[in-house]
Amino acid sequence: MQRSKTDLWVGLFVLLGAVALVFLALQSANLLSINVEKGYRVVAKFDNIGGLKPRGAVRSAGVVVGRVEAIDFDDKSFQARVTLSLNPKYAFPKDSSLKILTSGLLGEQYVGIEAGADSANLAAGDVISTTQSAVVLENLISQFLYSKAADGKSK
Amino acid sequence: MKLRRVADLGFMVRTLLADMGYAARLFLRLLMSLGITLRRPSLLREQVHFMGNYSLAVIAVSGVFVGFVMGLQYYYGLQRFGAAESVGMLISLSLVREFGPVMTALLFTGRAGTSLTAEIGLMKAGEQLSAMEMMAVDPVQRILAPRFWGAVIAMPLLSAVFSAVGVLGGWVIGVKMLGIDSGAFWGQMQSGVDVWLDVGNGVIKSVVFGFAVSFIALLQGYRAQPTPEGVALATTRTVVMASLTVLSLDFVLTALMFSI
DSSP, X not given: OHHHHHHHHHHHHHHHHHHHHHHXXXXXXXXXXXXXXXXXEEXXXXXXXXXXXXXXXXXXXXXXXXXEEEEEEETTTTEEEEEEXXXXXXXXXXXXXXXXXESTTTSOEEEEEEOOOOSSBOOTXXXXXXEEOOOOHHHHHHHHHHHXXXXXHHO | OHHHHHHHHHHHHHHHHHHHHHHHHHHHHHHXXXXXXXXXXHHHHHHHIIIIIHHHHHHHHHHHHHHHHHHHHHHHHHGGGTOGGGHHHHHHHHIIIIIHHHHXXXXXXXXXXXXXXXXXXXXXXXXXXXXXXXXXXXXXXXXXXXXXXXXXXXXXXXXHHHXXXXXXXXXXXXXXXXXXXXXXXXXXXXXXXXXXXXIIHHHXXXXXXXXXXXXXXXXXXXTSOSSHHHHHHHHHHHHHHHHHHHHHHHHHHHHHHHOO
C-alpha cells in the first residue's frame, strides 16, 4: 500500500511540474488565447498600426471597452486589418472613428474609439474605415527636420 | 624553512589535484549509473518523492513572494516612464531566465542538498557503506545514484513550478492590486517571451544546476570524515560550495545562452 501511495504523490509532483512548464510555454507562445469575454467583432483598416499587438486594449474615453483580437495584412489595399472584439455592454454609432494611441511616452499602444453621430449602431462584422494611423516617431522627426530645413532656405 | 614552505605548497597542489580527480571519477560513475538506476525505478521514485514533493511547499511559497516583490518593484520603476504594462514581460523574463532556476537551486541546496550530505555522511559514520561493500553491493550504484538522478529529475520541475507561481504572483500584484490592464500584461508577456530561447534555456539551466547541486551534496557526504564534526563540516561545505557553484555557473550559462 505504501508503495502505491508514494507513486501517487510522485505522479502528482511530476504532473504539477509539467503543468507549470506548459503554462510557461503557452503564456509566451500565445496559444492560450481562450476568449473568456464574449463580444461582437468589428474589423478596422489602418494604414499603419505602429506597435499595436493582439490582446491590446480598445478604449473609449479611457475606459477599456474591448480587445484587439487579431491583426492581419490585407495585400489588396496594403493596409492592416485589425479585428476588434467589443464588449456587448457598449454600443457605438456606425460612423465612429478609430485611432491608435499610446499610453504614456513609451507605453503600450491601444485603439481609441471616438463616437460618431449616426443613429445606427455598429454591429458584428462591420468594417470601420475612418481610422487614424499610429504616430510613427521617425516620420514626425523627419517632417520636423524637413520643415526646419525649408524654413532656413526661405530666409 | 623556505624548503618547508615549498613542500607544503606541493602537498596542497597534490591534494587538490587528487580531490579533483576523485570528484571527476565519482561524477563519471554517477553518470554511467543511469541505466542501473532506471532499472530500479522504486529507488528513484522514493528519492524524487523525498526531494521533489517535500521541497514543493517551500519552492511554491518562495515563488509567490518573489513574484509579489518583482511586481511591486518593476511597477515602481516602470510607471515613471509610463510603461507599467511591461511589468508582466519583465517578471516573466527574469523568472524564466534567471530567478526560477537560480532561486530553486539555492532553495533546493538548503532543503534537499543538506539532507543528502548528512544522510550519506551518517551512513558512512555508521559504517553502513562499508557493510554494503562487504556484501559486494556498490554503494555508489545503490545509494548515491538514485539520489543523484532523483535530484536531476526534480530540479527542472521545481524550477518550472517556481516560475509559474511567480508569474501568477506578479499578476496578482500588477493586475489585481496596482491596476495594470490585464490584456496588456499578458499581451506584452507573450510578445516578449520566446518558448525556446527563454523557457527552453531556463529548463536547460535548471537541469545543469540539478547535476551540480546533487553532485556536490553527494560528494561532500561521501568524502566526509566519519565523525559528528566531519558530517557537520561536510553539510556546511555543501551549502557554501553548491551556492557558489550555482551562482558562478549561472553567469557562465547566461553568457553562453543570451549574449549575442
